[in-house]
Amino acid sequence: MLKKLKQQKAFHLMLIPSIVLVFIYSYLPLYGMIIAFQDYNPGLGFSSPWVGMENFEHVFRQPNFIRTIWNTLYMSFFKLIGGVVVPVIFALLLNEVGRTLMKRTFQTLVYIPNFLSWVIMAGIMVDILSAEGIVNSFLGLLGMEPISFLGNPSLFPWTMIISDIWKGFGFGTVVYLAALTSIDPGLYEAALIDGAKRWKQTIYITLPLLAPTIILMTVLALGNILNAGFDQIYNLYSPVVYETGDIIDTYVYRLGIQQAQYSVGAAVGFFKSIVSCILVILSYVLAYRVAGYRIF
């Protein structure tokens, strides 16, 4: 062990800067979480008066807080499912496209929305989905009444889910395409000799070999399940859709951050971190037990 360490001394030294940086920027600020248990006054800093669990109680006592948890989980869950299924299918289809130029073009095209910020996307969506927007004009041609995608509480979550998947699936596609190219072509040749057609090849070779990547992406995404997309929802919601569209982050923004109440914000952040951490650990264990796959 020691001998090995000595041999790799140079490499360990090279790690030092990044460890120092991670320590400074990721671990030291953890100390700031104590303000979740204080009545924070910027003038008093970390020596603000202690209030125990009062900030947590305050947030959880809010009658509307529970529905925001539900809304968050609801939208997150479907975003997560769609965010796995859609890019996998698209990558598989794209992989079947023979011509490289076409493949590359599509790959780039679906990746582009990923680079647009939600502030810009929201502006475009509001226009597209308005009563006189392109979508409703089209529906009008089919003889339908205009639909209020952003103003109808029962449609709003799905508008969010679908647009989020649409915006983000390019990234997943690129990852899965990369995983697909690393599959040994010899396996397909062998399968072909055994008489397996495209469909069977996909089921028995491609998907099993893609599974580790899918699991990895899903587990990483699970850590974000309490983030249903602040940027997106904040830029698109309105009071009329609060009942189905208000998520933890937007609610806490209006409850605390807007008025510079850092303690409340810290309390909710702390709560979310704990839940996310538990979810990541759980999914890690599950991935190992069920699929026999170690991520880290």
Next chain:
Amino acid sequence: MNKKGIAVLVTLMMVLLTACSGNATGTENKTNANGDKPAQAVNENGEIDYAFGAYDETVTIHTVRAEYSSAQFPSGDDMSNNVWTRAYKERLNIEVVTDWVTDEYDTKLNLAISSNELPDVFHVNATQLQQLIDADMIMDLTEIFDTYASDRVKGYMEADTASYESGKRDGKLYGIPQMHWGFIDQPDFIWIRNDWKEELGLEDPKTMDDIKNIALKFKEAYGGYGIAVDQTLDYLNLLAIGWGAHPDVWLPGEDGKLVYGSVQPEMKDALAAWAEWFKLGIIDPEFPIKDFSAMNAGIVSGKAGVQPYYQWWGYNPGVDTVTNQGTDAVFYPYLIPTVDGDIATQSVFFANGAYTVVNKKAKHPEAAIKLLNFYAYILDEGAENESAETLSAMLDKDIAHVTGAFKIINPMTDYEQFERVSEALQTNDTSKFTTSGMWQKYNNSVEFMKNGTPAAVGDYLQQGSPKPAYGQAKTILDNEQYIKTAMWGAPPKELVKYGSTLDDILTEGFTKIIMGAEDIDYFDELVQNWHLAGGEEATAAVNAMYGQQ
């Protein structure tokens, strides 16, 4: 071996580099914070001129500023070096150093407060003022203000004593309120498109039903949707006073205790009427998803001819409306009527947004007062005593607003300005003008009447039109036909801790009632929810802090 050696070297260098740069910024900050030099105030005519006397030796004070992006500086100038800072140096021998400029002022200032890197003089909001007093970080200015403040500045305080009191705690003055342009800018109006109104031969609105009928006629004749409002309900709520409701106002209830206007029974009457209007199609059917700019886009594109709005309609969306729809498409303001045909009692809110405060460790707190005196002098007396060029350089193109902590406004400014401007417009005698603001309002009003220049329509509709917004607001003030909110200062902690969520409950519920998704009786349930969600606690706290006892 060699390669490894290089790798180690590079690594060490990187560590050193990060360490060095960290150190460098650290020391720089320190020198900045302690750069003051002592100096003395000078005698003038034998007496010490506390208010305007220049220092013998240069006094340096540090401040911080919020970006003011609409100011158009001459080239080479910026927020921290401009005509004002040069004037401070030349006339008072005060060197004002700006530690930082930001467009996220509150956040950055909170950071500076928590890391105890405060400048000498800075401006804060009402909540920050309370926090700084709690933390014992700012100076008691009571005596310094008495000694150094000019009579003019003291006069401002007398003109709005309630705001002056809001800067005090236990009788000690900690924050000097920067005041506001005056309550004349607070009454709200129903703005109605004039070319449509005349084409259809409609009368001025005298009751709420008249407004409904005008909107109906407009919709019939010109399509669109009648009344433009937005998702926050801030604009629709302006009409609530017609039913005797005062949303967002804390006012005495029947038993003398303070109650919140938005949850009073009068509000229910207003909502019931609006639900009917919505059914008739005269409230924008898409209002629940329209923000401020989408609401105004409807006006600019000619989809609506009625809009409840503040007195500054002419600036936005007025300019764009006239540009797109023509000069005749101006909207005129009408005082909001009651359902019975009277003029409604208006709501007046606490208007003091900022306080100038001085760091407890500052060596020259009086310099801040001198700079405030100077600002008040330039704004109020500049036109009599200064050259036109000097004044224009300091005030025009929004340069008047770049002074950050060294800003104080005469709360009678707009009132006096309107009096003189409207008089001059009738008599063509401009000899009584004392401020550059009067000239600007006058010239723009004349410009719009002569040439219909869209950019001038804001000042015209506010001051110079046949139905000027300020003319009507003035009658409200003169007749004292308004209710002042009892919460005259920072909101109590118990209210702040709910953020906007208490109002959100109401906005969400009101929207549902207006759209017909809920019955009008849902209002009672909503009020109940509001009380349970924290409204009760907030009401008690507001009573404890601002109630009569």
